Amino acid sequence: MNDVTQPSRRQLLTLIGRMGGAAAMYQAMTALGHAAETQFTGPPVLSGAKPGASVVVLGAGLAGMVAAYELEKAGYSVKILEFQDRPGGRNYSLRGGDSFTESDGTVQKVTFAPGNYVNPGPWRIPHHHKCLLHYCRQFGVALEPFIQLNHNGFIHSSDAFGGKPMRYREVAVDFKGHTSELLAKALGAGALDQSVTAEDKEKLLEALRNWGLLDANMAYTSSVHVSSQRGYDRPPGGGINGAPTPSQIAKLSDVFSPQVWTAMSFYFNYVMQTTMFQPVGGMDMIGKAFAKHVGKSITYNAKVTKVAQNGKGVTVSYQDVPSGKVNTVSADWCVCTIPLSIIRQVEMQVGPKLAAAMKAVPYAGHIKMGLEFKRRFWEEDDAIYGGHSFTDQAIGQLSYPNDRFFSNGPAVLLGAFTSGAGAFQLAGMTPAERIEAALKQGEVFHPQYRKEYLSGVSVPWTRVPWILGCTSRWSEENRAAHYQNLVALDGRVVLAGEHASYYGGWMEGSMLSGLDAIAQIHKRASAA
Amino acid sequence: MNDVTQPSRRQLLTLIGRMGGAAAMYQAMTALGHAAETQFTGPPVLSGAKPGASVVVLGAGLAGMVAAYELEKAGYSVKILEFQDRPGGRNYSLRGGDSFTESDGTVQKVTFAPGNYVNPGPWRIPHHHKCLLHYCRQFGVALEPFIQLNHNGFIHSSDAFGGKPMRYREVAVDFKGHTSELLAKALGAGALDQSVTAEDKEKLLEALRNWGLLDANMAYTSSVHVSSQRGYDRPPGGGINGAPTPSQIAKLSDVFSPQVWTAMSFYFNYVMQTTMFQPVGGMDMIGKAFAKHVGKSITYNAKVTKVAQNGKGVTVSYQDVPSGKVNTVSADWCVCTIPLSIIRQVEMQVGPKLAAAMKAVPYAGHIKMGLEFKRRFWEEDDAIYGGHSFTDQAIGQLSYPNDRFFSNGPAVLLGAFTSGAGAFQLAGMTPAERIEAALKQGEVFHPQYRKEYLSGVSVPWTRVPWILGCTSRWSEENRAAHYQNLVALDGRVVLAGEHASYYGGWMEGSMLSGLDAIAQIHKRASAA
Structure with a gap:
């Protein structure tokens, strides 16, 4: 009886598929909670190919x-x-001994130490890119975590915080603190009583008090409690002098600077979310693995x-x-x-x-620069292990290496990654001028830059002869x-x-x- | 002249140090922007110890x-x-072949496959714990990233979202969307004109529009744009059927559930922030490294x-x-x-x-459980690589292994980590009952649990004979x-x-x- 009067889920889907085609099928699957998390569920089945095709x-x-x-x-x-x-193709890595020739014939020789590399093209793999991960697994490409969100990385805005780089944790905590205080104030004044029920209002006030680290007066103020998220002036320790001292919160108008919410938003992009991966030893391990099979x-x-x-x-x-x-x-x-x-x-x-x-379809013109330094001062001196520091200068960002943490010897960081005006400005320079610009701008974060610098390479994609651009922009x-x-x-x-x-x-x-x-x-x- | 009329920064600090001692020195250093990021700058100098002491x-x-x-x-x-x-001490790991005896004599034998382990005590190392990192480096303890924040982990609340587990990205994006919409509404209505300047108000509205992914009417609504952060029903792809379809945002009253902001706040704790590490092969590598020197x-x-x-x-x-x-x-x-x-x-x-x-000083009574499964279904089926899933059930959370991603064969996840009522409830059960509870509760996230389960061990710290508790609670x-x-x-x-x-x-x-x-x-x- 049941299978006639109450079609099973599968029967229902088959019926819908017959009547409405794939799109209707998909809508129905979604409604029934069956939608696949990705479009990739396996390679296409190409059975019955004609001999000799x-x-x-x-x-x-x-x-x-x-x-x-x-x-x-x-x-x-x-x-x-x-x-x-x-x-x-763009899946490649530059290592010591490689050279890169720009479209006007300018040649850069890469002199990185053995084991060091920069990925001028793709460099990180989202956890939901199942097709790529499928082949990495099938071909035995070893992957390691790519540290994406690093709360201890820097945010630098030329026109906020007096031009001083701030730690991500400091501005992100201050942003949620200040906005929570303001929203709590509006709720308290009854300004949103038409928009939220009394019950939701209570829930939200409780959320804001906790999420925003608000004090007894529902205000966001400097305290040890706030410092337990944004960081301390003197962190907790052990023994007699173990007590921490709080840091000072930043002021509202700095915290609402576009550089802050741009960086915060960046980390929320689905393609940028944790957990991310990179191939051990360089991104070109993937292309090389494919070439083993189709070479x-x-x-x-x-x-x-x-x-x-x-x-x-x-x-x-x-x-x-x-x-x-x-x-x-x-x-x-x-x-x-x-x-x-x-x-x-x-x-x-x-x-x-x-x-x-x-x-x-136009193409974007990213630039990337790899800079090699004598030691990992960003780890040793600044406690930054992977992740990024963002700036509104032409270089756009620094990204710290995600491999061989805590190791001694020379290491390569990404000294610039940017598109738009900054990229074209840097692309218009000679390789030596680009290095000089990257060092000067990167010193905002790391005064150790000049002292520790060894060598560098810049890849302005607009000047890569085999593509003359970086990626399509629809x-x-x-x-x-x-x-x-x-x-x-x-x-x-x-x-x-x-x-x-x-x-x-x-x-x-x-x-x-x-x-x-x-x-x-x-x-x-x-x-x- | 300069060195007399304008003392250098170092001279100033020396002077302050002489006059006011260490505390004044520290205050002055802070004011001058010199404060160390951690209390640890190196081991204490113990020179001139008396012979034979x-x-x-x-x-x-x-x-x-x-x-x-x-x-x-x-x-x-x-x-x-x-x-x-x-x-x-508490720095230890349980592996196959180990056994754990509770204070009442109950013995649990661990049967994990070679290479698998659970860390019943400490299990993650913040990047700013410089003293610990100093000794790891000095003793050659290999460290690997501990994936802390995983946007694709789950949040489960028994009384929100119809009891359905949500991905962290979904609730975190919805939380900022809904709160941004409300704050924008209050600002738009002039409710906060006494609290923010006209200039800051404009900056903040622009921030909220971007940060909250608000639409042209400054409302938070389901769209492909919003899905580019919270995830899609059907993600973007390639070729003919490449277009994505958006997901549906969750409703405000669910999103303000305590389970949501508790999890979001957790990741903002300074001691929980990225980048974190763990020793390769188990936390006890640290204790063992010390024992090589003082054993x-x-x-x-x-x-x-x-x-x-x-x-x-x-x-x-x-x-x-x-x-x-x-x-x-x-x-x-x-x-x-x-x-x-x-x-x-x-x-x-x-x-x-x-x-x-x-x-x-009273002691907290955490419990941890290690569950071994036949395969990494959380990776293979759910695209969860490391990180946590939180629940308001007694088990508190699941944490996924951070080592050997993408590998085949049995793997151990942390099937419970909790203190308070949940911990005491689980501690009061037999080991077999604890496993049953962990499987039943964990199934909320992973229906694969029963089918894939191999073995498990539970460590209720209140019943560990050599401590009878887990950590001090000041x-x-x-x-x-x-x-x-x-x-x-x-x-x-x-x-x-x-x-x-x-x-x-x-x-x-x-x-x-x-x-x-x-x-x-x-x-x-x-x-x-």
Whole structure:
């Protein structure tokens, strides 16, 4: 009886799926509490590939390599063309002995000590990027925690706190203290009686008193109690002189400075939330792990010059960079993961909608700088272990290394990471001028900078020849007009990469788009 | 000229130091921005110890061992008496093969897989506990990050959110959203015009709009924008179905539940702030490292039965536990680190002030439980890597292991950590009943619990024979009346341990008090 009059949950979902398709199915699943936490539940199932079916993949970054890996697993014949002489694309690390050539030919040599590195591209992995984590686990890429939120990092605003850097804990605690006091005051005066019930008002006042560390008068004032969160002038100790002395709270107008809530908000971004990870030894461990599996299919130093297609297949022309010789490769299908900033300069036989979409998306111009110092003074002198310090200066932020805490010897910190005006200002300098700027600005936090500095490298992404930008930047308008056209299979060509995702600039977006691209190809190939 | 009319900062400090002593010096340093971040700047300098001077140390926990280590370095002759058959005191770990005997003789055998452990006592190290970190570094104790704040951990309140566990990110983002909306409303209505200037009001409104993710009407409402912090129903992805769908915000009255702000406030405690550490392989690596240096001075299985002193020295009587034989050891001085809960049952020749102080301090009764499961379902299924889930049930919280993320095989999580009513409720059960309670309550978060459970151990500190409690609990009144009497040298005896510090329950407090104790002895011994 039950299975007729009261359909099971599964039957209900099947019914909804039949009637309304995937979207209705998804809505129903959400309503029933079944929605997956991520879009990734496993690689696409590409069963029944036609024998001999072939795919040419353009670009050996993560999107291209994950596509190639799953295609080969499914029985497709795959060739990958890669402009550079290494796999990974933006997934890479610079170490001592490496060099970096900017688009105008300027060369920087990296002289870091063995074991030290900087990740110019991606550098942190959110715990919910399940696709990336799936492959790291499958390929045995060792991961270690990336310390994201560090309460002891600094916040610096040129026009607040007298220009003095503050610890994150100090400003974050003061922000909640001052706002709690104000809200409690408004509630006490009855100003919100139309908005909250009497019961909620009592609950909220109790919350604010505790959360804001308010005193008996519901005021936020300097005390040992407040210092138990924002830090002490003299912390508690043991024995005769064990008693702590309180610190002084900062004043309201400084605490409401944009630099404070910008940093506080940053840590609340879902993609920035703890727990985060990084590969042990450098981000390029991921690209290298993929290359172990698909490396034999990669042709390096291959500059794509033309993508032609007809009803039967795709022919890609490419130049062997060292020799200048032009070759072609043909295949049934093509996955193009070359950044839009580059591929839109290449002759490509695609429909007008895709062509328009490819032209529509601008690229952000981040810069990153790695600075090597003689010792970890940020740990030894300032008790900062990983995490960030933010500033409104051009360098944007410092980020402290998350590996080999407490170790002796030279270490590399990220001496600048910024986009927008600051990035373009730094990109417009010579490498030596950039270092000088980074040292001068970083001294705001760490007066030890000059004394301990060893060497540095700067990577302004606008000047990286193989991309001329850092990540795609979709506006809402562009999304509405072009996104579906950009990601849809165009004849026998489909695009993939972070630009073909809603996770711009993240490895997860690249890989999910790579998987979606091959799912589209497989569906069409199987139907043909 | 300058050095006469304008004394340098150092000259000024020297002058102040001469005139006003250490306290004035410290106040001046604070005013000049020189105050040390911690009380620890290095071990005390114990130069010129009298040849042959001797100290007997009672207890081979961290307070006792750090005291012994520095005393021996300075030339003192040291003997340590320890009740247990191992060093470390509360600094210890339980592993497979260990057993734990409660005060009523109940024995629990631990059957964890090799490499798995639970730390029944201390388990995390704040980045600012410089004394402890100093010795870890000096002794080569490898440390790894202890993931403290995990935005993806759960918050569970029996009487909010319909009893459903929420992710920390969801409630924390909703809390700031709802409170920002209310405060913006009050500001907009002019309710706080007496409290903030017009300029600060504008700054604050801008802050609230951004920080609270308020919409164009300054309201906190469900949206993709809000979901970019609290999490999505369907997260962003790549390719055709890449668009995210927003989650629904929780209602105000649930969000103001005490369980929410209690958890949020917890993470803001200075001692709980990121970055935190743990020793690789178990907390007892620290005690073992100390024992490598002072182990030859330790007599194990030594139950102190009497501490006698006169003007010339101290005589401690102790029973060799296995044989029952009573011995004595004599020394010029004594550092007693035995917990107050134990030592106040022992005959001790001290003055009335110290005797009263020793009786005054009650002990907290925490319980911890380690549960071993077949696999890391919290990582694999729930994307929780380290950190905590909080509940208002008796178990208090779960804490997820911070070592060997992503690994296969059995793993141990902390299945209960609580004090107060919950701890006493669990302590009053048999070990099997405690496990059953922990499984039942933990299922609120993880329905996988029963299926994956392997074994468990519970440590109710009130039933640990060698302490009968967990940590000292000083009230403000007790501090005022007794603290200085407790920590001061009484004739030739001085107390040390976490109870003799302002960092009750923390290893840092134990060690700082141990160092202060020997500084007092050395000063008196040098003056004698």
